[in-house]
Amino acid sequence: MGKLMGFLEYERCLPPDRDPLERLKDWDEIHGALPLDSQLEQAGRCMYCGVPFCHSGIAIKGTPTGCPLGNLIPEWNDLLYRQEWDAAVDRLLRTISFPEFTGRVCPALCEGACTCGIHQPMVTIRQNELTLIEHAFETGHMQPYIPETRTGKRVAVIGSGPAGLACANRLNQFGHSVTVFERADRLGGLLMYGIPNMKLDKQIVDRRIELMRAEGIEFVVNAHIGVNHSAEGLLSEYDALVLCCGSTTPRNLNILGREGPGVVYAVDYLTQNTKHLLDASHPLPPEMNAKGKHVVIIGGGDTGTDCVGTALRQGCKSVHQLEIMPRPAEERTEQNPWPEYPRILKTDYAQEEAIAKYGDDPRQYLINAREIERDDKGAVRAIITDDIRWAKGADGRLSPQPVEGKSRKWPADLVLIAMGFTGPEETLVDAFGLPRDARANVAAVNYRTERKGVFVAGDMHSGQSLVVRAMNEGQEAAAACDQYLKQL
Ligand SMILES: Cc1cc2nc3c(=O)[nH]c(=O)nc-3n(C[C@H](O)[C@H](O)[C@H](O)COP(=O)(O)OP(=O)(O)OC[C@H]3O[C@@H](n4cnc5c(N)ncnc54)[C@H](O)[C@@H]3O)c2cc1C
């Protein structure tokens, strides 16, 4: 159980991030590491609670809390504290395929449900997870796991994001022969082209893929199934298909001035920037470069935050992030008690950087974009917004209402739309004739679609979500697919 009374003896402590102004000079990861002794003390704060919620993965009032993968957190915290490294990482890897990704980018749904958090700062679960897996890589513990026997069954996984990779990993461990098809030129989905390098170094993604290759998984890039590769053809070549193509249709902003240069989807902007960083031969398209520009980002979520960090590193003149929702509370409210995930104001890495550079938080709340103003050559000049309040209409529903006389004009040369995603693209959904559910995602029962032998997982099935949830879906779909293959 870690250190008896460890949570009283040691204070919660995270590794310090690099200095915000210094880290703006490069694209390296922002997080540091604690000295080993201090990190072990952090593991010792976990009290192996009688009823731990951290690993419960439940939904309260429709919002997930606790680890969706059911990670055996108290068990590996204890093993980490006692420095039983191999046992600890093996316990970790029982439930999670790639802790090196979640250890860097997971919002740590587990920590919101940590019992310590009722009256004390919660245990540093995510950092403990990262410490364990990085130690395992550094010490050579992470060797390829090659199944002793092969089943003779062949599975094609389409899409190489966290869902596709986790699914392929598990199917391979079950002994099936797995090929992953990816339309991009690199593997990893949003882990590669989406989440920026500052949060997840791309070498970490490549390191895992190399291990998976050594374990026998085949990868095919530049394979856009349904476009340059026949979808139906795969069905005859393979015993089963698992579709893990993400929720990639961005939500648009239908306002005056939207069409034309200077208004770009956030995910395209982030993708082009990463590609440029990785390929010296790939020039950054001028419309994707914020250097010397006033940048306005529509959307206050994590994608918008990644755009702030990227625009700052590109050398923007100013950056603002506009959000239609109210500013969250600083502390948990009575409506948001433990063990719910805390819906509180978080000042993320990129906002910290903007504050360090300009002295102001780039986020502006309760604002609705009304019009993008262009000059006579069609270039974006400004964005006009209304301050809003949320009011109940005749149907009892809350909707944003403009506050009279409170319109504002923000100088803008580049507008980035970071308003989420509306669902999977049509290509494969139509190619296989798959029905969609009420939220426009691919409908399935226990990951089985209506087409025999075709499974679906990740954001394509559940909507745009989190790496940890996509990974969980990939693992569960692999189990469902394995059951199906056993019956063939
Ligand atoms: C900018 C951004 C930042 C984010 N940051 C975080 C974060 O910090 N933490 C977090 O937990 N979550 C984050 N998320 C969410 C998280 O990245 C996603 O929920 C997760 O990646 C979904 O995984 P997936 O495997 O279902 O899909 P994706 O990661 O979207 O992967 C789908 C893959 O399928 C490929 N594909 C699509 N169609 C085809 C086809 N027809 N043929 C072949 N390949 C195809 C795509 O090219 C892509 O590589 C972020 C999302 C975005 C957009």
Ligand code: SF4
């Ligand atoms: S995957 Fe995320 S929620 Fe699960 S233990 Fe790790 S940090 Fe916590």
